Amino acid sequence: MANDKSLIEILKSRGVSRRAFLKFCTTTASMMALPPSMVPAIASAMENARRPSVIWLSFQECTGCTESLTRSHTPTVEGLIFDAISLDYHHTLQAASGDAAEHAREEAMKENYGSYLLVVDGSIPLDNPGYSTIAGISNLDMLKETAKGAAAIISVGSCAAFGGLPHANPNPTGAASVADIIKDKPIINVPGCPPIPVVITGVFLHYLTLGTIPELDGLGRPKAFYGQNIHDRCYRRPFYERGQFAETFDDEGARAGWCLYKLGCKGPITYNACATMKWNQGTSFPIESGHGCLGCSEPRFWDMGGFYTALSEPTLDVTRAVGVAAAVGAGAGLAVGAVNQIKKKRAQSNHETVSVDDYKEDA
Ligand code: SF4
Incomplete structure (x- = not known):
């Protein structure tokens, strides 16, 4: 119970080398989205930290x-x-x-x-x-x-x-x-x-x-x-952009690794690090295993309209929609779906929750 040893003393007693420790500090800085220049400060703080x-x-x-x-x-x-x-x-x-x-x-x-x-x-x-x-x-x-x-x-x-x-x-x-x-x-x-x-x-x-x-x-x-949603870091995103979607869990699209949006994937409204950090020591994450994201890091995810219900019909890519808006101007006849996507993109960049209903506007 007593906070008697520093962190570095404990790690040393476990056989962790200085080199491994510094590597760990670098990983920690990157995990915490801190610049590499912060590594010496992190190492120093960790050396002296008490439990x-x-x-x-x-x-x-x-x-x-x-x-x-x-x-x-x-x-x-x-x-x-x-x-x-x-x-x-x-x-x-x-x-x-x-x-x-x-x-x-x-x-x-x-x-x-x-x-x-x-x-x-x-x-x-x-x-x-x-x-x-x-x-x-x-x-x-x-x-x-x-x-x-x-x-x-x-x-x-x-x-x-x-x-x-x-x-x-x-x-x-x-x-x-x-x-x-x-x-x-x-x-x-x-x-x-x-x-x-x-x-x-x-x-x-x-x-x-x-x-x-x-x-x-x-x-x-x-x-x-x-800080980022699953959809923006998902390796299946190119299939989404090309409109290639699995329709069932055992069709050709599913076998080819196509996007799981139509099978209920909540990646577009879910903020978490699954797509980058993955699970089981970086082995995989649900989408890589063939199952759509359930949105489990969002409030009320159990009540978000069914795990296997698609958010809406997939519409124009949000990034492209924002680009189109910038090019032609907001008042130049943008499709309603694109406007809604821009609203969502803004809300997402402010880390506001975007509800399933927001997506249903486009259906
Ligand atoms: S909808 Fe799901 S499976 Fe498809 S690209 Fe987005 S996060 Fe990946």
């Missing part, structure tokens, strides 16, 4: 977020980085149970009051506190009590960030997000069902090295990881 105490609370969730984090099957430096935080309480991973577990949480809160990081996965049921309790304490009371002494809160997964699956219509438990309840602490949303492991560790790294929370978009997500 922050972390309290991790799991509420209405499926354990997928923790599974995601622990699914690395070979040791990596980003795996080792978790030795660099003092994970003082985690319902799923801790060996302690009962009174001993609760004692660990209370001790961590007392010893590190004002400086610990609170991580939450899962939503909080508000309709009836008895829906979900830990050690006889309702999720709501435990969240409020633990948030009091936290320096910042990281909401891991779409349930903690936006309500997620428990919030899906008709929301039988009155599920709420952390930000719906806690108003006086910095909150970083790391949505996804589950989030990409390297994104979770990247947020920790940012806090550990720079001592600040990363720059966030309008939905509280770090821009470094959620």
Whole structure:
């Protein structure tokens, strides 16, 4: 529990060489969208960083977020980085149970009051506190009590960030997000069902090295990881541009790797790093495995009109539409579909949420 060793001491004791450490700092800078000139500053900050105490609370969730984090099957430096935080309480991973577990949480809160990081996965049921309790304490009371002494809160997964699956219509438990309840602490949303492991560790790294929370978009997500939509980075995009779409999951188009838009892909309205960072140590991501994006890092993705329902008929490419608009002028008879696409592009560049209904305007 004590923050006794610096990060570099811990990494050295694990056999991580200076060269590997500097390479890791370079990767970290690039992950956090920082220029290479920041690498020496990151290395210096990491060498001196002390392990922050972390309290991790799991509420209405499926354990997928923790599974995601622990699914690395070979040791990596980003795996080792978790030795660099003092994970003082985690319902799923801790060996302690009962009174001993609760004692660990209370001790961590007392010893590190004002400086610990609170991580939450899962939503909080508000309709009836008895829906979900830990050690006889309702999720709501435990969240409020633990948030009091936290320096910042990281909401891991779409349930903690936006309500997620428990919030899906008709929301039988009155599920709420952390930000719906806690108003006086910095909150970083790391949505996804589950989030990409390297994104979770990247947020920790940012806090550990720079001592600040990363720059966030309008939905509280770090821009470094959620600043671009899947569609703009998708390797199937050329097929979209050429109008080549799979119509079923086993037709010729699907076998040829064509665009999955007509099979319900929500890539055009989803902001996440899946297309660039991928999963399972960079092996693949859902679209590469032949399944459209579900939009899991967006609010209310369960209620976005069906996982296999297309957003609308695909229309003019947004980039081309903006170019056309610039060339001929907004008042020169632009097609309604193109105008709508421009509106969406603007909203997306401001990181506003574009709803399914916005796309249906073009249908
Ligand atoms: S619609 Fe989906 S599969 Fe097609 S290019 Fe966009 S993100 Fe990729």
